[in-house]
Amino acid sequence: MPDNQNGRRNGKPETGAFFARDRAWHPPAFAPGYKTSVLRSPQKALLSLDGTISEITGPVFGHSMLGELDNDLIHNFASPGESAIGERIIVHGRVLDERGHPVHGVLVEFWQANAGGRYRHKKESYLAPLDPNFGGCGRTITDEEGRYWFRTVRPGAYPWPNGVNDWRPAHIHFSVFGHGFAQRLITQMYFEGDPMIWKCPIVGTVPDRRAIEQLIAALDWGNTVPMDARAYRFDIVLRGRRSTFFENRPEGN
Numbered sequence: 001m002p003d004n005q006n007g008r009r010n011g012k013p014e015t016g017a018f019f020a021r022d023r024a025w026h027p028p029a030f031a032p033g034y035k036t037s038v039l040r041s042p043q044k045a046l047l048s049l050d051g052t053i054s055e056i057t058g059p060v061f062g063h064s065m066l067g068e069l070d071n072d073l074i075h076n077f078a079s080p081g082e083s084a085i086g087e088r089i090i091v092h093g094r095v096l097d098e099r100g101h102p103v104h105g106v107l108v109e110f111w112q113a114n115a116g117g118r119y120r121h122k123k124e125s126y127l128a129p130l131d132p133n134f135g136g137c138g139r140t141i142t143d144e145e146g147r148y149w150f151r152t153v154r155p156g157a158y159p160w161p162n163g164v165n166d167w168r169p170a171h172i173h174f175s176v177f178g179h180g181f182a183q184r185l186i187t188q189m190y191f192e193g194d195p196m197i198w199k200c201p202i203v204g205t206v207p208d209r210r211a212i213e214q215l216i217a218a219l220d221w222g223n224t225v226p227m228d229a230r231a232y233r234f235d236i237v238l239r240g241r242r243s244t245f246f247e248n249r250p251e252g253n
């Protein structure tokens with residue numbers, strides 16, 4: 001995600017090796033184990049289209065657009081004096097480019113189910129209860145060192161209609177926004193030590209185990225807040241050999 005559309009960072013041209021995109025990193029668009037991919041996957045050969053002005057220009061994000069509680073999911077939907085129910089956690093990390101440089105000014109958005117595994121969405125049908133004090137989404141902007149952090153409750157696993165008995169492991173959805181509308185990347189974060197990760201049909205479509213492991217946040221004991229919240233660390237690498245796996249890459253070039 002360069003600072004401008006000419007591939008320059010801080011006024012200097014990018015230098016060093018070019019990291020070609022590794023298409024084997026991504027699952028096939030057609031993956032019958034993930035049922036909805038059967039109808040969703042392209043039936044015809046993909047076409048490459050040139051970028052349009054609306055793709056290479058886009059929003060400018062600043063800290064002034066953020067509300068005080070935007071990165072606190074425990075409180076940003078709660079009634080005054082109340083808070084969301086669940087295991088309190090801090091999620092933090094850095095957004096890095098392919099050379100390990102921090103990427104600042106990136107809008108990071110996140111959304112998740114509540115502690116029981118229930119989303120606040122009109123089409124949600126899981127019987128777990130809504131938490132009246134939990135909305136399930138938030139946002140923040142990376143600082144000069146590419147850092148982001150937010151506070152939330154650990155989401156629950158939930159069943160979904162795919163096979164006979166399929167469950168999503170506990171996960172948090174992430175979106176990172178660059179400097180143009182076409183620079184939006186979406187992925188999911190999982191939790192270290194969760195055995196459900198390896199039973200998930202969606203995770204199972206990712207062909208490379210290392211790609212999956214880069215989506216698993218590590219328990220970060222050093223940043224745990226005693227008597228309050230545990231911490232998990234999740235770094236997001238935009239491209240290159242250590243790139244995070246993004247689920248919306250397969251459709252474009």
Ligand SMILES: [Fe+2]
Pocket residue numbers: 113168171173
């Ligand atoms: Fe989800």
